[in-house]
Amino acid sequence: MKNLPLYFDYAATTPVDERVIEVMVECLGKAGNFGNPASGSHIYGQQAQQAVELARRQVASLVGASAEQIVWTSGATESNNLALKGVAQSRAGQGGHIITSRIEHKAVLDTAGQLEQAGFSVTCLAPDAQGLISPQAVKAALRDDTFLVSLMLVNNELGTLNDVVGIGEQVRRHGALLHVDAAQGAGKVAIDLASWPVDLMSFSAHKVYGPKGIGALYVGPRARSQLRAQIHGGGHEGGLRSGTLATHQIAAMGAAFALAGEVFEEETARIRRLQRRLLAHLADIPYVGRNGSPQQCIAHTLSLTFINADFNRQALSQVLAFSSTSACNSASTAPSHVLLALGRDAEAARQTIRLSLGRYTTEQDVEQAAQAIKASLSAPAFWAVARH
Template identity: 45%
Template sequence: MSKPIYLDAHSTTPVDDRVLEVMLPFFTEHFGNPASTTHEYGWAAESAVKRSRAIIAAAIGADPTEIAFTSGATEANNLAIKGVAEAHHSRGRHIVTVATEHNAVLDPCRYLESLGFEITILPVLSDGLVDLEKLEPALRDDTILVSVMAANNEIGVLQPITQIGQLCHDRGIFFHTDAAQAIGKIPLNVQQQNIDLMSLTAHKIYGPKGIGALYVRRRNPRVTIAPQLHGGGHERGMRSGTLAAPQIVGLAKAIELGVELMVEDNARMLALRDQLWQQIQALDGVSLNGHPTQRLAGNLNVSVAGVEGNALLMGLRSAMAISSGSACTSAKIEPSHVLQAMGVADELAFASVRFGIGRFNIATEIDQAAQAFASTVNHLRAG
């Protein structure tokens, strides 16, 4: 029996062979601790980490000293949000974010709210974009941080982070963006976009799981954050813990490939997405969630009227691997908070699926997926 077609690339991606190739020597031959400065095993690992830091920094217009390695985007988000709050609470205790953020942003904000911080959660328009006219008046004298993701993990919507960064910069407010879904897929430049903190991860762009990074601006203005892990003072005191050289090398290679192949990958995935959408929208009662064009090339999120959501996923699982939303919250029996924030009715939110087309999908798979989707929907509607 053949495996289902993998169309869940926003959840995670397979490691690209080119990424795996550069990682393998650091599991075996160059296995030293990058902090071991007295012998060649440590020097080799330290040199690889240094090269990787430079590659990642170049991809986003940063300086290598502004990159701190973490275990992934969730840790990077926590470090950014809680780190700024703890370091700058004397200046203000107000933070602004958006209702459609990943829970790795919303949950740290809720935690800070329990400690006495005030959190403003901005609504979004029906297409998932933040309303800039509501953002500007939400900024106050005691606002210390704004956190808005670059690309949404469920609906793929690309937020106007350049305009948001400018609004924050003009008011002396730190701007953080969760770029877990965006890095290597859209152009990012922390200088041009006035980004002060940026969270990154490897496993959404064909790199290994368990590694990410946080960009922390050190120039004009210098951002200070309080560490959330203590012990050893690694990463200039921001994140203690032995650096995972194989994963760091993999993160850098994945980002390097993403930037190099961005135009080619996006053009091909956009064509596949349009191919899929053209076929499934022929079904009555199928609606697109999110902005039709201002979204990731490989993202398609749809609601299907007249079917039960779990039955739809169960009916499709032998044909394709897709999800109903964030993999981090898929166990919860409740509609997507992203779709709810957009005003999608609960009945349709429950009956929504997310297709995540990736680098290795091909046109025949898309045709097979569309046929299986139509067959399953028609079967469920027939009762």
Template identity: 65%
Template structure:
């Protein structure tokens, strides 16, 4: 029996239904609520009567049962992205996956020297890691996006050097929602002989990923962007990484020696279930989100707003909008003025600055991101609030 359920399951939070003045959630790109079906599976791994054993304790039934659940989850993650199951390595999230991919490859380079190609649009988990590698002597080229917020294959080709050993780019930009042509870029990188790392934290469930055909060597994943729990993620490490990727956390040799630490069975099971649900719902969910996005755009038509990023090559749930002047929506909408990784700094988004927006424009830009539980009523209300706020410029 299919587990695909109506869009009103589980039921919306009662407060959102009874009072239109309650806060509406439009920040799914920052994090998603854990799906109720995922929670149910996680609970099965907690408590005395549950699968609480240590997956590494294979000398008794408790450990065996936990290991079985971990391996089932590994298969579920692999199936969503078209990977071989034994190529999925558990981590604490996409940030750790990015660190393991970049540092793990860099530390195998002779003399800790060589060239890396990335972009100005990357998540801070990549940019800050690259900054540290630069301090160690590596050279990094940060590609500029085109006017649509895209990093093109031609730009990558122009940046590759004889000593380039790694290219790192995100599949879906977390602020703009633009999709990178990793298929074309992957072919170029493979021909050059370098490794290709892709941060796919924002992509799972929103775009098709098939690592059987993509020429990608390393790919980072996060559970909490796909209706799973926080604190768990994975790294795909393809065959070409053999001997070129070293662990960054030591102590026990877990995960084929690439990531030591006792496996968090309940979180891993949660990620597996979340990815399995995303696989089942992919077509229906994308259609749902695309319809809501178009409804929102239609409702905002004619307003003094610029849409950032590509109008054609994008995921269906993310929209970056820059009003022509300062405005205030109030507290009824939960949205982002930048990515979650930038919010604490109160500085203009590095992504928007790379698009050559002025600091004042970047600071008043808003990101609206839809999700599984978004409704037409919420979209209509959000559009109403934005239209109302933009009718009268704030002095």
């Protein structure tokens, strides 16, 4: 494990916090809390159920929801599928109109595409120049038959922060449901579902220093009767998601969300300082452009495009672990659909890096990252401009 590159890809996944690992391990092994939460007839199952319900309360507490409104899933992708397909299938052949955007995660875009093939009408809104979807754009796209709007809270490539409260007010006034993919927002943005006009919200543990393979869907009162299960067999989770609950993963997600609440203010302020420091170190680089709004955003994610520069991506990757697009698209050679939607061409997309900071990023990491980025821009044209 020596000589690993510096980790600047927290938006792709986070390492599990050691405090979360301790909780997770307590649910494994013969001496641990290994019972089936559905086995309520004996102490093993009862203790496991208690751990599950504690975690449900912990997740709900971070986002201002009630515990009974949290449904366990395998991650944000399943939560997104359950939200979109579950609501669409409740319409029993009526069809209708769904609104999303061109810069959503593929878990939403591909699901919306499947629903379009099934006969639903789908509108994909273009972002504005700042990488945002405005309430006004949503209002203009609403139709008489619009029954669902699905938009993310924080963009996974740009770090831009949508006004989901303003969007939700428009959607609720219209009578439709609003689903929000908050995989990149939980623990980074203060969320209050008790007051926000949001009906469904997706979460993932591994973006919040929890394990992979576990997530949740918030189901508000307006959405409950309109949601249909996608996985059947046993009627778990109020009939919305069958399957034996993974106590160790659920307990870990609860611990991760509880910890995120405890360190929220301090961690957010520290990461904001680190991002400012990184940008200050990069300020003398010509031909560098920031993608997305520098005001309406989180501090954790930064998208930079090196325009007309000889950017040595391979050399930089030996020093920094970074992304150009979301993790689910990284195996593809196609340019980022988010950057294309912003009006960047394919070449600019290839000259773009996403740097995401997190709990274990240090000031020294930031300084070394800035040095590595400058070293990767070794074209004579770059240095000629830089010297002037």
